[in-house]
Amino acid sequence: MRFLCAMTLWLSAFAAIAGESPARTVQTFYSWAIAPEHADGDVAQVRQLLGRDLFAALQAQRAYEAACAKLVPTDVKPHMLDQSPFFLWPDQPTALVSTTAQVTGDTAQVRARLAVDGQQWTDTVVLGRQDDRWVILDIAWQEGTLTRRLTEFAAQRCEP
Incomplete structure (x- = not known):
């Protein structure tokens, strides 16, 4: 009976995600990314909002960091x-002010207006359809993209 209840809740949550608009997907993502309790960045919590390739790249980045930490002495900061990884600057936003979506077929761009301490900026979230739902494929900033940041990070060797 417990299994049946759990499965029903999971399926209803998935069905709700499947029907969400690109803007709603971005809003759900940023409500997670901005929350202080998610500062550890465990992307498994929002896996259903991320494209397969982006999720794999984020998991690989965390694994690479862990491997680098094992190579260096405890008094040395690892690579x-x-x-x-989701924000251009270290000052993490405290609010998602607004979203504006532009949808063309199975792709979408959502301009997300973010804010911290009275300053605002706009990031562009690129989405696509996978498994009948909108998922985040990349985030573009004024000076690059999330996928480029992850690629550049992985290209650096972690040496003791």
């Missing part, structure tokens, strides 16, 4: 990202 790592010093901030959330």
Whole structure:
């Protein structure tokens, strides 16, 4: 009976995600990414919002950081990202102010207006359809993209 209840809840949650718009997917993602309790960045919590390739790249980045940490002495800082990978600057936003979506077929771009301490900026979230739902494929900033940041991070050797 417990299994049946759990399965029903999971399926209803998945069905709700499947029907969400690109803007709603982005809003759900940023409500997670901005929350202080998610500062550890465990992307498994929002796996259903991320494209398969992006999720795999984020998991690989975390595994690479862990492997680098094992190679260096305890008094040496290992090769790592010093901030959330989802934001250009270390100052993490405290609010998602607005979203504006542009949808063309199975692709979408959502401009997300973010804010911290009275400053605002806009990031562009690129989405696509996978498994009948909108998922995040990349995030573009004024100076690059999330996927480029992850690629550049992985290209650096972690040496003791």
